[in-house]
Amino acid sequence: MNYQIPNWLIILGGCGQIFTALIYPYIRHQVFDWYNDVKQLKPLNQEIAKTYGRYIQGLNFSFGLIAILLPDQLQNHTELAIAITGLICAYWVGKVATQIAYYPMYDIPKKKLFKIGSYFMNSLFTFFAIIYTWLFSINIYQFLNL
Template identity: 80%
Template sequence: MNPIIPNWLIIASGCGQIFTALIYPYIRHQVFDWYNDVKQLKPLNQEIAKTYGRYIQGLNFSFGIIAITLPNDLKNQSNLAIAVTGLIAAYWVGKVATQIAYYPMYDIPKRRLFKIGSYFMNMLFLLFAVVNTLLFIHNSIR
């Protein structure tokens, strides 16, 4: 098999996805003041918002673990490889599309760290989307 994506790039993408999961609480708290906004919701809606935040964090972490531990399986052109890379690609392409379409309308605090961080995170999201989309295409062409 002639792999379309080298393992090191898949693993680097996985490490980045784990990084996004680990940094997510900091971004919510320090950049977006998310917890204070959530406190304004009704109690049930607070729990729903927190649950979805945990889902995002868990998915990012899980996708990273899969990429780090199973890079060959993610490109072996099996039905499962198609399904998993398709899911991960759709997730990150959706994230990038949302980032482009909606986030520019909002003010992010002007601290230099946050400005640099936003560019770095956007590059990571784009990397995840590209790597997994290429894996999905590779797996789908058999």
């Protein structure tokens, strides 16, 4: 039996990932006052923090583009499909695990918009983790002909 995830669902996930990349600077600046915190670091550490922020933004955007442009290839059960969906799965599952394990210790500003936004973003991250875990699992299952 050949299991498939509807392409529209993968594309929807891709749009969500691009959204997270585009909204990321706003969240850092408006919600977390990140730039002022980074200014307190030594210059090299400032650049490292900014670089990692750009990596995160770039990965989210790139994963979104891959999902939008190549939904069929993400579920064609090849070694490359397994590798890509496994990578993206690990990324989002790790993000959700980190969010659950560490972020509740910190206060997000109490504005209603930020509270609603945090639920929305956490739901998106969970959605991405589920979609890519599902894709990865189907690719492995079909590749091994189980």
